[in-house]
Amino acid sequence: MVEILDSTLREGEQTPYVSFTLKEKLEIARLLDQVGVEMIEAGDPCVSPGIATAVEKIAGLGLKAEIVAHSMATKKGIDKAKACGANRVAIFYATSKIHLDAKLHKTPDEAIQIIREQITYARSLGLKVRYTPEDATRTDFDFLVRVCNVAIQAGADRISFADTLGIMQPHAMYEQVRALRENLLPCKIDLHCHNDYGLALANAMAGIRAGADCIHTTVNGMGERAGIPDLAETILALNNLERVEQYNILPLMPVSNYIEKVSGFFLAPNKPITGQNAFTHKSGVHTDGVLKDSRTYEPFDPALLGRERKIVIDKYTGKSAVAARLDEYGIEVSPAELEVIVSRIKNLDENSKQLFDTDIIDIAEQVTGRVIDVIPHDIHALVMVETESHVYIPSVVRRLRGFHQVNNVYEVTGDYDISAIVNVDNVMALNNLIDQLRTVAGVKRTETRVILKKYFANGNGGNNGNIG
Ligand code: HCA
Ligand code: CU
Secondary structure (H helix, E strand, O other), rough: OOOOOOOOOOOHHHHHOOOHHHHHHHHHHHHHHHHOOOEEEEOOOOOOOHHHHHHHHHOOOOOOOOOEEEEOHHHHHHHHHOOOOOOEEEEEEOOOOOHHHHHHHHHHOHHHHHHHHHHHHHHHHOEEEEEEOOOOOHHHHHHHHHHHHHHHHOOEEEEEEEOOOOOOOOOHHHHOOOOOOHOOOOOEEEEEEOOOOOOHHHHHHHHOOOOOOOEEHHHOOOOOOOOOOOOHHHHHHHHHHHHOOOOOOOOOOHHHHHHHHHOOOOOOOOOOOOOOOOOEEOOHOOOHHHHHHHHHOOOOEEEEEEEOEOOOOOOOOHHHHHHHHHHHHHOOHHHHHHHHHHHHHHOOOOOOOOOOHHHHHHHHHHOOOOOOOOOOOOOEEEEEEEEEOOOOOHHHHHHHOOOOOOEEEEEEOOOOEEEEEEEEHHHHHHHHHHHHHHHHOOOOEEEEOOOOOOOOOOOOOOOOOOOO
């Protein structure tokens, strides 16, 4: 059975400029438990007193997942892991020559002795032990096998094959995991793959194929430098491509959104699975295909994630997508009118980067000469935010930007401190969003104005230009 250890709370908090509050950490742990990951790496209690408290509280939540404390190979670290009530301690000690020489100043034999001693000590406290040879993928293979077998003999039941610098490729991963399986005493093998070349998940999937047991992930792929595999990508790849179906998929979007909000670490629109564009289609050929049968250009139904496909309308779009959008609003046009509408869209000036439904309705109105009285689904609104008097406004701004519906945020003078332009699909979504914005730490009050029409400095109104 394949397993997942999620390390958002440990590796994820090692993302540059990211730090979670205790309350946020408890919520993250609960959400991860809903997804059904087998292990949650909650932090290294030696790093700070706050982290020790968080590990302790998370261990006390009574979650289904095993709670893992990370630790250096020191008695102090292991004692703290025990004191926090973690089920397991993950002890790391580097094994590559460069780490032993330049960082640890230890000979291979000294390293082996420390690893044996500390694992034996942790076992004597009744902790389960994972041993991580940090920088394993750059470690001399015979030495790696020797160290890991010492660790297993001392009581570790898991080895984390750490690609600390993300230098592996899938074929090499496959071969090395195979070789490890052949040479290691019985143990579970975890894969901790960094994403420095964008190969982390591919490497992890290859390692699983070769017989490894567990993939380390973080929500939104956070972590040192380029991070490690994203939880949602990993689960969808396992579920859809490998038929590993034990995880709950629907909580993945909420957990990703939550982490975006509290970390201020934003997803690129083209990020797989959870990115804004993951189910958005644009060219005429693609949209026509998707409208005929979504399987033509979607690897799986976005409903699996509770998401919806989106079709953008612009100069790339063909008739069928424009007709479908008008149809959504119950706007009837003749084939000849449709031709003209599409041609207008294709000939909009180059400054019209993004067309909204209001723009399309405008064009349809102009072309048909009929008044079209519909409420656009695609709503833009201006949200004014007053913050609590003591708060640091940029941190509130950062949190607001974590909502993907929030396009632009400005700090402003006057009665309100912040103004934000938001984009939502309908009035209900606008209400929900405002409710959520009001719960953001530091937000005291909001006031919202729906944007009816937009005009630009060059005098162009209505159907060109872009907001936000
Ligand atoms: C580090 C440690 C680690 C540990 C991985 C693990 C790595 O921050 O260098 O314990 O499985 O990447 O080697 O994250
Ligand atoms: Cu790491």
